[in-house]
Amino acid sequence: MDRLTINIKGMSCNHCKMAVEQALQTLQGVESADVDLESNTAQVAFDPSKVDSKKLKAVIAEAGYEVED
Numbered sequence: 688m689d690r691l692t693i694n695i696k697g698m699s700c701n702h703c704k705m706a707v708e709q710a711l712q713t714l715q716g717v718e719s720a721d722v723d724l725e726s727n728t729a730q731v732a733f734d735p736s737k738v739d740s741k742k743l744k745a746v747i748a749e750a751g752y753e754v755e756d
Protein backbone atom coordinates (compact mmCIF):
# COMPACT_ATOMS: atom_id res chain seq x y z
CA MET A 688 0.00 0.00 0.00
CA ASP A 689 1.34 3.41 -0.98
CA ARG A 690 0.57 6.66 0.78
CA LEU A 691 0.36 10.06 -0.84
CA THR A 692 -0.36 13.55 0.43
CA ILE A 693 -2.07 15.74 -2.14
CA ASN A 694 -2.34 19.52 -1.79
CA ILE A 695 -5.74 20.80 -2.86
CA LYS A 696 -7.03 24.32 -3.44
CA GLY A 697 -10.62 25.46 -3.17
CA MET A 698 -11.94 23.42 -0.25
CA SER A 699 -13.77 25.54 2.28
CA CYS A 700 -16.14 23.42 4.35
CA ASN A 701 -17.19 19.96 5.38
CA HIS A 702 -19.09 19.49 2.17
CA CYS A 703 -15.88 19.97 0.20
CA LYS A 704 -14.11 17.51 2.47
CA MET A 705 -16.81 14.89 1.87
CA ALA A 706 -16.90 15.54 -1.87
CA VAL A 707 -13.16 15.01 -2.24
CA GLU A 708 -13.07 11.96 0.02
CA GLN A 709 -15.98 10.34 -1.80
CA ALA A 710 -14.52 11.09 -5.22
CA LEU A 711 -11.25 9.42 -4.21
CA GLN A 712 -13.01 6.44 -2.67
CA THR A 713 -14.88 5.71 -5.90
CA LEU A 714 -11.57 4.77 -7.50
CA GLN A 715 -10.66 1.14 -7.46
CA GLY A 716 -7.51 0.56 -5.43
CA VAL A 717 -8.07 3.43 -3.01
CA GLU A 718 -8.13 2.04 0.48
CA SER A 719 -8.65 5.26 2.39
CA ALA A 720 -8.88 8.97 1.77
CA ASP A 721 -8.77 11.56 4.53
CA VAL A 722 -9.04 15.26 3.87
CA ASP A 723 -7.69 17.78 6.36
CA LEU A 724 -9.28 21.19 5.81
CA GLU A 725 -6.73 23.00 8.00
CA SER A 726 -3.79 21.99 5.86
CA ASN A 727 -5.79 21.67 2.62
CA THR A 728 -4.47 18.20 2.01
CA ALA A 729 -5.77 14.74 1.29
CA GLN A 730 -3.97 11.72 2.66
CA VAL A 731 -4.60 8.76 0.41
CA ALA A 732 -3.68 5.13 0.91
CA PHE A 733 -3.83 3.15 -2.31
CA ASP A 734 -2.74 0.03 -4.09
CA PRO A 735 -0.18 1.14 -6.71
CA SER A 736 -0.96 -1.86 -8.91
CA LYS A 737 -4.55 -0.61 -9.34
CA VAL A 738 -4.37 3.17 -9.30
CA ASP A 739 -1.72 5.87 -9.61
CA SER A 740 -1.23 9.44 -8.45
CA LYS A 741 -2.30 10.78 -11.84
CA LYS A 742 -5.72 9.18 -11.47
CA LEU A 743 -6.06 10.34 -7.89
CA LYS A 744 -5.38 13.92 -8.94
CA ALA A 745 -7.66 13.67 -11.97
CA VAL A 746 -10.65 12.59 -9.91
CA ILE A 747 -10.13 15.51 -7.51
CA ALA A 748 -10.06 17.90 -10.46
CA GLU A 749 -13.25 16.31 -11.83
CA ALA A 750 -14.92 16.93 -8.47
CA GLY A 751 -14.20 20.62 -8.98
CA TYR A 752 -11.10 21.26 -6.90
CA GLU A 753 -7.64 22.37 -7.92
CA VAL A 754 -4.68 20.10 -7.26
CA GLU A 755 -1.36 21.76 -6.52
CA ASP A 756 1.72 19.97 -7.75
Ligand SMILES: [Cu+2]
Pocket residue numbers: 698699700701702703704
Ligand atom coordinates in the same frame (compact mmCIF):
# COMPACT_ATOMS: atom_id res chain seq x y z
CU1 LIG B 1 -17.40 23.40 0.83
